[in-house]
Amino acid sequence: MLGLFEMEVCFAVYPPGGFYDRHLDSFAGARNRVVSLVAYLNEDWEEARGGALAIWPEGAGESDAPAARIFPEPGGVVLMLSEAIPHAVEVTNEKRLGLAGWWRVNQSGMDRIDPLS
Ligand SMILES: O=C(O)CCC(=O)C(=O)O
Numbered sequence: 001m002l003g004l005f006e007m008e009v010c011f012a013v014y015p016p017g018g019f020y021d022r023h024l025d026s027f028a029g030a031r032n033r034v035v036s037l038v039a040y041l042n043e044d045w046e047e048a049r050g051g052a053l054a055i056w057p058e059g060a061g062e063s064d065a066p067a068a069r070i071f072p073e074p075g076g077v078v079l080m081l082s083e084a085i086p087h088a089v090e091v092t093n094e095k096r097l098g099l100a101g102w103w104r105v106n107q108s109g110m111d112r113i114d115p116l117s
């Protein structure tokens with residue numbers, strides 16, 4: 001059971017030339033972000049515009065080729081395990097619009113109330 005509790009969502013605009021280097025959305029074991037969602041909002045997209053989401057399998061090395069490259073086509077939605085799946089946004093040649101969101105678990109405990117506000 002994932003224990004998903006709340007979601008944090010950003011409207012993400014990548015200008016031409018924008019990218020996001022390979023990363024995980026959460027540090028392993030931190031459980032602050034558990035499931036990641038991206039949804040693409042451009043009205044159309046062609047591969048020549050770049051901006052693919054590159055995805056690696058869990059544990060892949062820095063020099064491994066991505067397992068998949070997903071172009072941000074309208075209506076496209078991707079779900080990933082935040083702590084496990086390395087991913088990157090390749091350079092986009094045109095303005096790239098999307099939502100990026102993360103489901104979190106509740107981390108309330110004896111010494112902490114989550115959320116704080
Ligand atoms: O827009 C995407 O395809 C991925 C964005 C991303 O990885 C992030 O915001 O953490």
Ligand SMILES: [Fe+2]
Binds near residue numbers: 036087
């Ligand atoms: Fe990410």
